[in-house]
Amino acid sequence: MADLLTGIRLFLLVPVSWGLARPGVVPGSILLVLIALAIATDVLDGKVARFRGTASPRGMLFDHSADFLFVTSGLGAAAYSEQVPLWLPVLIVIAFTQYVLDSYWLFRQKQLRMSFLGRWNGILYFVPLVLLALLATKSLEALHAALGLLTQWCAYALIASTLASIVDRAVAPLRRASA
Numbered sequence: 001m002a003d004l005l006t007g008i009r010l011f012l013l014v015p016v017s018w019g020l021a022r023p024g025v026v027p028g029s030i031l032l033v034l035i036a037l038a039i040a041t042d043v044l045d046g047k048v049a050r051f052r053g054t055a056s057p058r059g060m061l062f063d064h065s066a067d068f069l070f071v072t073s074g075l076g077a078a079a080y081s082e083q084v085p086l087w088l089p090v091l092i093v094i095a096f097t098q099y100v101l102d103s104y105w106l107f108r109q110k111q112l113r114m115s116f117l118g119r120w121n122g123i124l125y126f127v128p129l130v131l132l133a134l135l136a137t138k139s140l141e142a143l144h145a146a147l148g149l150l151t152q153w154c155a156y157a158l159i160a161s162t163l164a165s166i167v168d169r170a171v172a173p174l175r176r177a178s179a
Helices: 002-021 028-052 057-080 087-106 116-124 126-136 138-178
Strands: none
Touching: 002 028, 002 057, 002 126, 028 057, 028 126, 028 138, 057 087, 057 116, 057 126, 087 116, 087 138, 116 126, 116 138, 126 138
16 A cells, blocks of 8 residues: 555656646646645655555665655756756755665665655755746746745755755765774
């Protein structure tokens, strides 16, 4: 059941990415519902797995990979339509790759090794997607300028925090070696 919830995000990434790459093709209200559904499945999949006793390192990897694919595809589409800087999805790819390699090969763990900043970035990557869906919602046209500015600030803040996360994860082995 938890994997089904996670898998829903993989199906949602196509219409969300298409809608963000081609503004106006998918109504903002539909984008908002699809993104809200993706967030709801992200919140629920882990809770369902723990409740049913099916939580596993493989399920965690599937969950985080689905999150990564969803936000990177959505933000990549938004970058394609010049709604966010291209650096954001590029840095997310670098950070996620580092996260997986670091966890399984550098630290030789049997599951992903989360960091405080990386965890919060993973959650906050959904925020620009929500803001972009709100920006595309016709009933909120009066807030268009403010939402656009907030989206840009959010994107640049996430670029900075993703860079900080990449550096933090890169120096973690040095801190471990000196301890």
